[in-house]
């Protein structure tokens with residue numbers, strides 16, 4: 001074995017060692033995250049914006065304003081399995097605004113214009129109301145204010161838009177300021193295994 005080979009072997013051992021240490025660090029982190037401490041989870045059945053029976057109220061925007069992140073780690077998602085793909089979605093349109101020349105409300109509801117509306121398939125020009133529309137939330141714009149969530153709630157909507165703590169964006173603070181601010185005790189720590197499917201959308 002010559003001198004050059006020995007140096008290469010040593011280098012190889014060092015790189016492999018560093019890689020293993022790195023993998024070990026990630027494994028320790030994931031184990032800690034999934035352990036007893038758990039992750040912060042928003043229980044939509046408790047959040048006033050989703051809770052059935054809570055009517056005639058303003059949206060609770062505390063998740064948008066209390067999070068330590070400049071753009072809250074709580075974001076809205078549209079559960080497409082529940083969404084009716086309505087022609088006039090009360091979460092997309094401000095249904096109290098004036099009707100425009102197309103017979104649609106002239107204003108949108110989301111203050112950050114974070115909801116996109118796309119027709120599904122071919123649109124009948126003589127009767128666009130006969131078509132279905134897909135409503136997608138741009139998570140890079142959404143701040144989790146909950147206004148659309150309240151508007152989509154039964155009976156005006158089908159309750160398909162929900163708020164969730166995005167695990168990939170959450171800083172996992174020891175004391176979540178959203179949980180502290182929530183009047184409904186809707187945010188709590190849960191073991192990752194009981195927290196439901198994390199990150200139902202790609203990171204923004």
Ligand code: SF4
Nearest residue numbers: 110142143145146148
């Ligand atoms: S939660 Fe607020 S910012 Fe996000 S999509 Fe709904 S209305 Fe827009």
Ligand code: SF4
Nearest residue numbers: 067170171173176177
């Ligand atoms: S734990 Fe921190 S980053 Fe995560 S939602 Fe709560 S306040 Fe925001």
Ligand code: SF4
Nearest residue numbers: 047048060062063182
């Ligand atoms: S603070 Fe509580 S009630 Fe208000 S939006 Fe957040 S989870 Fe819902």
